[in-house]
Amino acid sequence: MTITEPLTGERADLLEALAKQRHFLRHTTRDLTDEQAGLRTTVSELCLGGLIKHVTSMERQWTAFIVDGPSAMGDFTAMTEADVARWADEFKMLPGETLAGVLDAYAEAARRTEELIATLPDLGAAQPLPKAPWFEADTEWSARRVLVHIVAETAQHAGHADIIRESLDGAKSMG
Numbered sequence: 091m092t093i094t095e096p097l098t099g100e101r102a103d104l105l106e107a108l109a110k111q112r113h114f115l116r117h118t119t120r121d122l123t124d125e126q127a128g129l130r131t132t133v134s135e136l137c138l139g140g141l142i143k144h145v146t147s148m149e150r151q152w153t154a155f156i157v158d159g160p161s162a163m164g165d166f167t168a169m170t171e172a173d174v175a176r177w178a179d180e181f182k183m184l185p186g187e188t189l190a191g192v193l194d195a196y197a198e199a200a201r202r203t204e205e206l207i208a209t210l211p212d213l214g215a216a217q218p219l220p221k222a223p224w225f226e227a228d229t230e231w232s233a234r235r236v237l238v239h240i241v242a243e244t245a246q247h248a249g250h251a252d253i254i255r256e257s258l259d260g261a262k263s264m265g
Contacts, residue, residue: 101207104237111244112200114263115145118251119189122258127192128183131257138254139183139192141247146196147180152240153203156210156233159217166222207237 097105119127119138127139154162169177183192207213216230231239252263 097208100213100234104234104241105204105207108203108237108241108244109200111241111248112196114248115142115244115251116193116196117263118248118255118261119193120261122189124183124188126258127189128187129258131254135178135181136250136254137181137183138251138258139187139189140181141251141254142192142196143183143187144180145244145247146192146199148243149199149203149240152236153199153206155217155220155231156206156215156236160220163220166220166224168221203240207233213237 096102119142122138124139128137130137151163183189210233213234214232216232216235219225219229219231221227248263255261255263
């Protein structure tokens with residue numbers, strides 16, 4: 091479904107806040123090569139391309155959760171070593187991955203999120219959270235709460251990306 095009417099009110103505000111944080115995250119990769127996007131510039135395992143891959147995956151999982159509930163995310167308490175390894179690969183640029191491809195996947199995830207939020211009948215509709223050590227048991231999140239979480243996580247990772255980029259070549263997202 092394509093959005094034809096401009097959004098207003100709460101939905102527009104939430105998506106505008108998310109768009110702003112997405113811009114800051116994408117902006118950290120301006121003028122970089124694929125190799126630079128995969129470089130670690132701090133003691134952490136994070137690189138710019140990997141951060142965008144992670145935020146893309148996170149956004150896809152959470153929007154699937156809005157529609158399908160906890161089954162879209164799985165049981166985090168039952169993760170295998172292979173699951174953990176796949177999750178860790180989200181934070182890296184793997185052989186054959188390009189910055190353009192990572193950014194295209196992020197743009198597609200953003201488009202799908204915007205479409206879902208524009209067409210969802212009720213932002214108050216809630217789902218039980220999946221099993222995970224970091225979630226309180228028997229807790230539900232509304233679509234609204236999930237979208238706020240996506241905004242917050244995107245903002246947090248945009249901050250990480252800014253530090254990584256500044257460590258790479260001195261470029262800053264702002265200032």
